[in-house]
Amino acid sequence: MATDIRAESAPSSLTLRSGNQMVAEGALRAGCRFFSGYPITPASEIYREMTVRLQARGDVALGAPDEISALCYCIGASQRGAKAMTATSGPGWALMIEAFQYALMTETPVVVVLVQRLGPSTGGATQGAQGDVLLAEFATSGGYTVPVFAPSTPVECFTLTMEAFSWSEALRTPVVVLSDKEVAMTYEAVDLARLPEVPVHARPMASAEGYRPVRFGALDEVPPFAPLAGSLKVTLTGSAHNKDGWLRKNDAETLDVLRHLEAKVDARARDMAMVTRDLQEDADALVVSYGITSRAAREAVRLGRAAGRRLSFLGLLTLFPIPVEAIREAARTVRRVVVAEENLSGLYRKVLGGALPDLEWHGVNTLGRMIRPAEILEAL
Amino acid sequence: MTTGPDRQSFLGDRPVPYCKGCGHGLVARRLGEALVRLGLDASQIVLTSDIGCVGLVDPLFPTLHTVHTIHGRSTAVAAGAVLADTVLGEGRMKNIVMIGDGGATIGLLHLTQAALMNVDLTVLLHNNMLYGMTGGQHSALTPEGFATSTTPQGNWVPALDMEQLLRGCQAGFFARQLATDAELADVIASAIAFPGFALVEILELCTGFGVPLNHMDGKALRALAEADGRQLGTRIHRNDRRPYHEVYRERFPAPSGRPEATRGDGSPARVFAHRLQRPATVVVAGSAGERVQTAAAILCQAAILSRLHCVQKNDYPVTVGSGFSLSEVKLAPEPILYTGADAPDAVLITSADGLREVRGRGDLNRLGPGGVVIADESLASELSGDGVLTLPLRRALSPDTAALGAVAILNQRNGMLEREALLAAIGVLAGDGRAALERAVETAVSLAGQAAADPAEEGGR
Missing domain, CATH: 3.40.50.970 (Thiamin diphosphate (ThDP)-binding fold, Pyr/PP domains)
Structure with a gap:
């Protein structure tokens, strides 16, 4: 950043x-x-x-x-x-x-x-x-x-x-x-x-061999894709469906497809975790933030350190899946974790509190204007 | 009812799931016949089905691509697929939207937009005049007097006339048929072959609700349609519009290796010096259309050419051509983290609109230590105090260059950037108007010189 x-x-x-x-x-x-x-x-x-x-x-x-x-x-x-x-x-x-x-x-x-x-x-x-x-x-x-x-x-x-x-x-x-x-x-x-180089993964493409519209073995596998108007028959539906793509209610295969939709994302949560770290050894407080407010948070940490405080900053680029490990690691030594975000009740803080209930969570929140570094520093 | 495997209609051997006497199964059969008649290959046909009983059609065609969408949105999903296929792909897709009168009601805008654009797809609107799957409620296509579960005494709102609606959209093909019409397969084939948006409205009676609630059978359908002023047959067939993708490709042909234009051609190679020790925040405010934001962008670009960091935020009322126009600029020798402008170092105001806005925002009360205000002379009676400088910005320059002039004057007074950096920034950003902007900087600098020689201009007003 x-x-x-x-x-x-x-x-x-x-x-x-x-x-x-x-x-x-x-x-x-x-x-x-x-x-x-x-x-x-x-x-x-x-x-x-x-x-x-x-x-x-x-x-x-x-x-x-x-x-x-x-x-x-x-x-x-x-x-x-x-x-x-x-x-x-x-x-x-x-x-x-x-x-x-x-x-x-x-x-x-x-x-x-x-x-x-x-x-x-x-x-x-x-x-x-x-x-x-x-x-x-x-x-x-x-x-x-x-x-x-x-x-x-x-x-x-x-x-x-x-x-x-x-x-x-x-x-x-x-x-x-x-x-x-x-x-x-x-x-x-x-x-x-x-500009930074970012490798872009390709969509997995289906071949005729063993083709099924929704083909996966392990739940977290991504089914190969076949385009509309191509040679492989596409069967798509927004309804719960089996691996042939046909609407079914609650047979085992259909429930597997539903669980698969979550499993394929969840299995890659660690790979998707992107954060910006500015951590300090033996910090006693950590500020976690995202979007525009994460910049005010980092400024607050800079100001606090200049005044002799030991503070860490963690900016979240990935909000979901929640980068739990990165947050736990950043919070290792701290007493309190402050989440700064521009909404009244600390929306993201609430899910962090659920994901990491053992940490002591505090919020800095505003609505209708940017959060100032001084306000964050005061809460740290 | 079941159908055997049928090579002649793309229909498979699944049992048709519809109620006895329902027209939906008949429409599916006629569609299959039409597809065979057109000599289409299964791989190029996409059946896009909506919600309702009509949405049960997908498995009846085991070799066609089938896309079962959300309620009412089938036409929009199909339009996206068709445009990707015809503009970006091989253009062999034939997309047939299977929708009911309920889907047409909630998704009406998708239908009219596809018709207006003339997207090359075919809609089979199964109009049984009510929502069958959810219990026989009335839709926007329920005729006056027709009984449904939510209008048991008869509907008292006229039905939407798809023909008139689509005429208004300049649709190229519209037909209205009964599901039982012998020519239905031919009409569907004509609709699919039509190069552009085509809709066939197929009138049916829902045997579950329409028949018992209205005490009528399919034989009464023709009379019902005619009583409601709905004429049957191919009602619109015009070939004076080209399909959307043809028009699009002509307007926006794929370039043949031509590189995209790049910006910044006027950039100088030289790096300019600056004298900024700490971040500086400048608010520029004036009237819409008077190039306030351009002035701020030139200041930012000059900072960039001086290896400073900068951020610029623009604000204006919803009416972009009237009222205020305002920019916040922050310059700093270090990367800028917090982008807010809580304590501006300078506020530049070129008009009463601008003054009103900075007053509303409170910029003048939040001025940082040693902060300055540079304003047009017309605002002199409203501004006073230390650090206020009023000058004939609009008179000596012009309303359009007053903001840039104010920027140049500020820079001349605090010396944060080289004047040449401002001129170079104009070279980077300005096209034809370059000479006028350069002149404005020079004029402003001499104004600043006069003001410095005559301190009475400053403060006390």
């Missing part, structure tokens, strides 16, 4: 880019060829950027009449084999939720960028917020783990969008990039010539 790229960069290759623009950059680098969007602040810039860039390549960028259409277009395109993405904010996400679970049930890769703000659509379009974090994760019925990645800088918008495509394709599951207005619409210097 906020690495000093100036030392290695020629000034001529540095350019002002917003988080939104870098999401688009990451999507294109990851091979996204299909985007559909519906206007909503603060995500609209992604829609515009993807439209201009994809159309210049002869790829598909599509304005949708609502957010449900936007995600459904992406799902259909992905079922045909295209890497697809949409971007929205909380009010649009509310409309997308059912289609999102449909993607999960049909093992259709798709990336949804959710740029948080105050809701509902009349709620405060240009005010930052981190209030959709649980709505993103727990949008689906059934307790499935939805991978959620949260960038805090334009460069992380680039890398995490690529990671989102990578995991979405590899696991054949929808992934959320959880941005926020302050990350999305703030312009910072980015060296476009020296």
